[in-house]
Amino acid sequence: MCIRDRSIFRAHAAKYETEFMEDLESLGIKPPDVLTRVTEYVETVEAFIQQICDNGFGYESEGSVYFDTAAFMRSGHDYCKLVPQPSAEALAEGEGALVAEGKRKSDRDFALWKNSKPGEPYWESRWGRGRPGWHIECSAMAGDILGANMDIHTGGSDLKFPHHDNELAQSEACYGCSQWVNYFLHAGRLNIDGLKMSKSLKNFTTIRSTLNVFSARQLRIMFVSQKWNSTMMYDEETMEVARGRERKLRSYFGNIRAAIREQGYKGYQRWDDTDKVLAGVVAEVREKVHAALLDNLDCSKALLALLELVNECNKYMDSAKMPKALLLRKAAEYVTRILTIFGIVESPAPDGVGFAEDVPVPEAAALLDQLCAIRSQVRELARTKQEPSSFRQALEAVGHGAAGEGNSTMPLDQPGQAAVHFPRVIRGLTEEFCAEVSKSLSDEGDGAAHGAILGLCDNLRDKTLPQAGVSLEDRGDRASIWRLDDAATLVSEIAKAKAQKSNKDSGAQVEKEIKRLKQNIAKHKKDVEKLEAGKVAPTELYKIGEHAGNYSAWDAKGIPTADKEAAPINKGQLKKMQKNWSVQKKLFDDRQAKGGDAAVAELTHKISEAEAALEKLKTQ
Numbered sequence: 001m002c003i004r005d006r007s008i009f010r011a012h013a014a015k016y017e018t019e020f021m022e023d024l025e026s027l028g029i030k031p032p033d034v035l036t037r038v039t040e041y042v043e044t045v046e047a048f049i050q051q052i053c054d055n056g057f058g059y060e061s062e063g064s065v066y067f068d069t070a071a072f073m074r075s076g077h078d079y080c081k082l083v084p085q086p087s088a089e090a091l092a093e094g095e096g097a098l099v100a101e102g103k104r105k106s107d108r109d110f111a112l113w114k115n116s117k118p119g120e121p122y123w124e125s126r127w128g129r130g131r132p133g134w135h136i137e138c139s140a141m142a143g144d145i146l147g148a149n150m151d152i153h154t155g156g157s158d159l160k161f162p163h164h165d166n167e168l169a170q171s172e173a174c175y176g177c178s179q180w181v182n183y184f185l186h187a188g189r190l191n192i193d194g195l196k197m198s199k200s201l202k203n204f205t206t207i208r209s210t211l212n213v214f215s216a217r218q219l220r221i222m223f224v225s226q227k228w229n230s231t232m233m234y235d236e237e238t239m240e241v242a243r244g245r246e247r248k249l250r251s252y253f254g255n256i257r258a259a260i261r262e263q264g265y266k267g268y269q270r271w272d273d274t275d276k277v278l279a280g281v282v283a284e285v286r287e288k289v290h291a292a293l294l295d296n297l298d299c300s301k302a303l304l305a306l307l308e309l310v311n312e313c314n315k316y317m318d319s320a321k322m323p324k325a326l327l328l329r330k331a332a333e334y335v336t337r338i339l340t341i342f343g344i345v346e347s348p349a350p351d352g353v354g355f356a357e358d359v360p361v362p363e364a365a366a367l368l369d370q371l372c373a374i375r376s377q378v379r380e381l382a383r384t385k386q387e388p389s390s391f392r393q394a395l396e397a398v399g400h401g402a403a404g405e406g407n408s409t410m411p412l413d414q415p416g417q418a419a420v421h422f423p424r425v426i427r428g429l430t431e432e433f434c435a436e437v438s439k440s441l442s443d444e445g446d447g448a449a450h451g452a453i454l455g456l457c458d459n460l461r462d463k464t465l466p467q468a469g470v471s472l473e474d475r476g477d478r479a480s481i482w483r484l485d486d487a488a489t490l491v492s493e494i495a496k497a498k499a500q501k502s503n504k505d506s507g508a509q510v511e512k513e514i515k516r517l518k519q520n521i522a523k524h525k526k527d528v529e530k531l532e533a534g535k536v537a538p539t540e541l542y543k544i545g546e547h548a549g550n551y552s553a554w555d556a557k558g559i560p561t562a563d564k565e566a567a568p569i570n571k572g573q574l575k576k577m578q579k580n581w582s583v584q585k586k587l588f589d590d591r592q593a594k595g596g597d598a599a600v601a602e603l604t605h606k607i608s609e610a611e612a613a614l615e616k617l618k619t620q
Helices: 008-028 044-056 070-073 088-099 134-146 157-175 207-211 215-224 236-262 273-294 299-319 325-342 363-381 390-395 423-443 446-467 487-502 506-533 571-594 597-618
Strands: 057-061 063-065 110-116 130-132 150-156 181-187 190-192 232-234 470-475 480-486 553-555 560-563
Touching: 008 207, 044 057, 044 063, 044 110, 044 134, 044 157, 063 157, 070 157, 130 134, 134 157, 150 157, 150 480, 157 181, 207 215, 215 236, 215 299, 232 236, 236 299, 236 325, 236 480, 273 299, 273 325, 299 597, 363 390, 363 423, 363 446, 363 470, 363 480, 390 423, 423 446, 446 470, 446 487, 506 571, 506 597
Parallel strands: 150 181, 190 232
Antiparallel strands: 057 063, 063 110, 110 130, 470 480, 553 560
């Protein structure tokens, strides 16, 4: 059956085009400047092919047109720049049905225009009915928009040959140039649970199904955490790391804002040694991030440097006698700026610190400060078993009694935002808390009232505020601090923490955790040692280090064939060298497959975090 109505094919493509554009938006990816469809460029494609033929690099065969690779190379051009020696299997797999018919001058020649079979879509051309070849459409459309040269061309690593090599050849043949693209950026493939994503392996997933489980930000953190040009892993472990890093960043930005609210800029501002150390860390991290991005856009290493700064800022806020708000703001603004470049921060907060959704309107922030202050005061009164009159004075000071002004159960009229963005909700939470405290004073005896009020304070911290997207942290003798966060995550974490607390013996659990951390540290150190052992390429093994100067000749693999006196290597030595060479090759290949320096940096970061957690447990 011959389908002549092209709208059928267009409707089929449009369905997936629409889904693709919607997926880009869901992932927070900016739309392209130009949307190109080959069906709208067929005349341009035909003219492009004709120019190649006019220049002597194309020929017609049985209604199809092929690129003449031999003529191209005879003219002084290089063919297969990206994969200089492709195998016959790679060529056959790459071209497939496009070369199944027609007589070609060489097996390396590829289709520019393909004679259409019955039932296939076709366009009339000077060569008869047909359709563009696989590679030609990209060259023709890119050339129409960008001209005879482009700076950066991206794509998957599996497209180097034949697609990108053939794009280069046909574009150089058309434009008469020797370099159509200045730089290629080839991304690594995505592995699902350690295997290449494939329907046959039943590990195929879609963007939409993934976004039902993880947020676009978590996915972006997962990708940024791995080198863009290496094989990327998507599994529960990598996503758990991404979730943890998102939590760490949100907590960090919230703590910074809390410190700025608490410290302000009016107190004593002269830097002491602790302040100077943190300022030095900020400068050092900026250098590390810059160096990482200069090194082939190594975003994974840059992200590790930012997390290092986050850790140091958290330590500083815990240990400094008087943390400097301006210094903390400087660090947080820098982290925010780089994360914004990476797309992890979609839109910075108005104050330049962290995620916009974690900043309440000013009125709500003031009301949260008031709620936390009255809770702290009431909590301290209950803890020290004060008289009911002291509680009533505290409640009257915040105007308790204006019932009805607030409403903590009001419907949300801004979908997707936490309830804390609504000042009336916070006012309602304050009213309810004060009313419950007052009721406890009336219903309970003095001794029982103190316990009930402490319970109300815990409930506000562990249940009421988390449901509104507010994390409240008690800090001993220091003032409690609040920060905004994802309500579902807060509720889940609190429930998980309570379950763990009720189901474990604290001492045994600590010992178990210490043992686990020690095992992880030992494993990671062993992995680092193995990766470092694979740093030397097998071809260089017997040319550097302890072997430098010991040999005068080597074979193609780098195995010595003669000592420094030009005497042949005896069979016994050669056998041992070959064995050592094989071991080094495996170490080197494993290192490359796992990401090289980025993998070492990642493991070093994990060791540092595990050692910090271990030290904290030991001091408890």
